[in-house]
Structures are given as structure tokens and as C-alpha cells.
Amino acid sequence: MSPQTFTYTWTQTRLETVQDQFHSLMLYAGIKQSSIDHVLAAVGCKEIDALGIFGTDDSKLRVAEIELRVDWSISGRLTLTVPNISGGLPGWREKEAPEVRVAGRRFAEVAKSMSLTTSYWVNFIPTIRADADRHRALCEKYGLAYKSSIPSWKSTPEERSETLLDLPEANIAIRRAGG
DSSP: OOOOOOOOOOEEEHHHHHHHHHHHHHHHTTOOHHHHHHHHHHHHTTOEEEEEEEEEOTTSOEEEEEEEEEOHHHHHHHHHHOOEEESOOTTOBTTBOHHHHHHHHHHHHHHHHTTOEEEEEEEEOHHHHTOHHHHHHHHHHTTOOTTOOOOOBSSOEEEEEEEETTEEEEEEEEEEEOO
8 A cells, every 4th residue: 555645735815815924923922812813804904004013021112023014005916917825835834924934933932032021013004094083993993002102112123024925015024122
């Protein structure tokens, strides 16, 4: 009897693939599922274009942050020519881009080793930010604080960022307080 080989393949829309990157990043950071669900719903409606997950130390200042940003205009243009993403892309693990996996793991390791308290922020698209009533209503819908602020940096951060190779509408950045 010869051994059997099984392969796992998938195909989904670009939007679903973008949502999966946000989902993975939030899982690495230990964000609670109800918050993840809210963010994924907002991404699915293209209402937010960025998510930042940050860690603060005992001083309540940011010392690490990871940001995933999507350019919806690029995504729209790419959807016209390549509407779906399929499994089997080099470096991908299931539906997770390698850049998200590496950055998410690094952030999780730093947060754990430094005993950081993690939280997150979202950035609504400009048309929503320009409409205070809509912005306030969406914050309420997604369980977010309207016009809240995030902690200052403990020191000037150093940043590395890159565009996701197979999902060029998305960019991931890692920031860490210098010195």
C-alpha cells in the first residue's frame, strides 16, 4: 500500500484575505474574540484602513507597536484584475501571509518578554473621520471610544515596514521605542 498525500487548498476574495491578516495579527497579540469580531466587521465594510496593536510598560507609555494598514483604492483596482487569492502561495501558512506571521510572532514575543500590557487602535477611513456623527455611531457600534487617544511613546520609536508581497494593498509596520 502506498502512502496517501492530502493537500489543503482554498480560494477566497481579496477582501476575505485582507480580513484574515487582521484576524491573525489580533490573535498573536491576544486580543479578545469580541474585539476581533468588531474589527473584522469594520474591515469587511471597508470602514477602517489601519489597526495598531501596542504594548505599554509599567510607565503606561508605548514601547512596541505593530500596525497593519490597507489601501482600499489599491485593493479596488487589484480586485478588478485579480479578485481572488488562492492557497499555495510561497511562505503562506493556511490563510496567513508570511509577513503577518513573522511580525505578529515578533510582537507577541516582545510583549511577553517585557511583560507589556497590550491594547489596540483602529483608524477609520477619511470619509468617516470627516463625518463626526457617523464616526461616533460606528465607534459605538464596534465598541470603541470616540476620539480616544493612545499612549505616548516612551522614547522615539524605530520602525520597519514592508508591503505584503502577495497582497500589495496591505502594509505591515513594527515600531519599538529606541534606546
